[in-house]
Amino acid sequence: MKTVDVILSDVFPKYSGDLDKDFYKLRDLNRMAMKICDKNLKIGGTMVMKSLLGTYEHEFFDELKDWFKDF
Numbered sequence: 001m002k003t004v005d006v007i008l009s010d011v012f013p014k015y016s017g018d019l020d021k022d023f024y025k026l027r028d029l030n031r032m033a034m035k036i037c038d039k040n041l042k043i044g045g046t047m048v049m050k051s052l053l054g055t056y057e058h059e060f061f062d063e064l065k066d067w068f069k070d071f
């Protein structure tokens with residue numbers, strides 16, 4: 001049963017200074033948070049999560065299009 005309207009993810013990996021490495025670590029954490037949304041977020045609900053802009057953000061943003069209407 002999906003029960004909440006908003007999920008806020010405030011996770012962030014230990015910062016290494018390597019933008020690409022940090023991006024991938026954060027992306028993996030965000031994917032885990034998205035699994036929580038799949039089970040708990042109401043349809044039409046909102047998720048707020050951190051992201052890094054860098055070389056590969058477009059790939060992750062494309063992935064988000066499969067999960068969310070707007071981001």
